[in-house]
Amino acid sequence: MTETAKYDCPMRSKLSVRCAAAAIIVVLASISLLASAAKADHSLSKLALPVDCNLGKDCFVQQMPDVGPGPLANDPLCGDATYDGHDGWDFRVRSVVDVARGVPVVSAADGRVLRVRDGVPDRIMVDGDDTAQLEGIECGNGVVVEHGSGLTSQYCHLRMGSIVVRPGMPVTQSTQLGLIGSSGQAQFPHVHFAMQRDGAAIDPLTGRFLREEHGCGPTLSGLFAEPVRRMMERPALAILATGLSSMPPTLPSLVAGEVPVAKNGGEATLAWVWAINMRQGDQFRIQIVQPDGTTMLDQSTEPLPRRMANYLAYSGRRRTIVPGTYRIVIDLLRDGVSDVTTQMAVHVKK
Missing domain, CATH: 2.60.40.10 (Immunoglobulins)
Structure with missing residues (x-):
């Protein structure tokens, strides 16, 4: 007997000495600004894993962002471990037993807490559940952190009562924010990790905006630190x-x-x-x-x-x-x- 069940991406010109000196000052100033920007971007290219667990052993990637531009869902590794319109990474644990044990959700980078919501009960949604009662709080209990350079990170479905940060609080990379839960629209216990740059959703693994024409593929320009990038590139199976x-x-x-x-x-x-x-x-x-x-x-x-x-x-x-x-x-x-x-x-x- 065999049974299966479903559970339910410039111009050169001659300059006077004075003009030449002014030009040099402008160039040096520009170089300085570019160096500062490069330094900021470099600091944001070493994101940590947003969960404190052993990926692939006691926590797992259930779903990735949909990076494709059309209705056919496409994950960042050019596979199908996503669904149409999904905008983040879902790091799951096996069961509510793990939720009770407590699996920390941590900040992926240094920053400042922008928003917090708590008080949404944990529950596992099943097909046919009425989602109207969760309208506007689909994320459940969550935290948003701003990191500078227009970059923000969001952490959803945290366990009720587990959030330990408050708006305005500075956080360093891997600071605990809360625990994995199943609040909001969650069909399994997990944290939904999503990022935006200047208000537009991005995939931190590839570093590209979602829904681009060529959204999946190489990850060398992504935002994760090298060891994390290698882990995230593994198949989600x-x-x-x-x-x-x-x-x-x-x-x-x-x-x-x-x-x-x-x-x-x-x-x-x-x-x-x-x-x-x-x-x-x-x-x-x-x-x-x-x-x-x-x-x-x-x-x-x-x-x-x-x-x-x-x-x-x-x-x-x-x-x-x-x-x-x-x-x-x-x-x-x-x-x-x-x-x-x-x-x-x-x-x-x-």
Whole structure:
């Protein structure tokens, strides 16, 4: 049995000595101004990650900005980990358990707090929820920081009551602003990180304005510090969790932190995997090795017919779970080749 679920870019001229001296002064002044501007821009090209977590292990990029000019969504890496009109980077955690634990949101650069909003309750929105009650506060609890040179950064969906800064307060790079939450229009726990220059949205990874004709591609002119840029260039594909159980989980239950546990005597034995940012054609090969070392299951899911932002798959046998240590092996197959492999041991008590 295999199941999937959706969860739901100048002129030379002869000058008198006096004119020449004046020209030199003007040139030197211009050079000085340009140097100051270059220094300011240089200081804004070393942004830090806006979350204090281990990217790819305990926090993940769920969505990127839509950088394309048309209705077809295009992320900064020329992929499709975005949707039409999305204007920021969504750094997520797995579940509300992580929210309760507390994952710091930090300022990406030195600056001064411009605006703050708190008091919006945390909740996970599901399809069909009435969004009218959140009109005007879609960002939920948030902070806006101004950095000079017309640059501002915005941090949305913070946990209610976690914001520790106030308007007018100076902040340095990596100063904690609050914690990741799910306030406002949030379908999963995350912080939405967006930037503007002179009021127009930009992508900090490429350094370009959103919706430009050639918005995706090279990132060398971006605003992130080199180590961060390299992290951000990694594919957004990630396996968030795997497990063994008798009943399959659901995506809402996993986001709520309700992970099923394999128990002795369960009437079925199945392995499940939860991943994000799957491409059309991707598959999972799922293997279950029993406590006696024999392989109970070795099965591949059907190729995905389209991209899935969230994907839950499971496969198993109607066989009673017995005490001992099971081994689960999950291979993500991209173009028929294993792209990501994860293994876990599950011990079932008597």
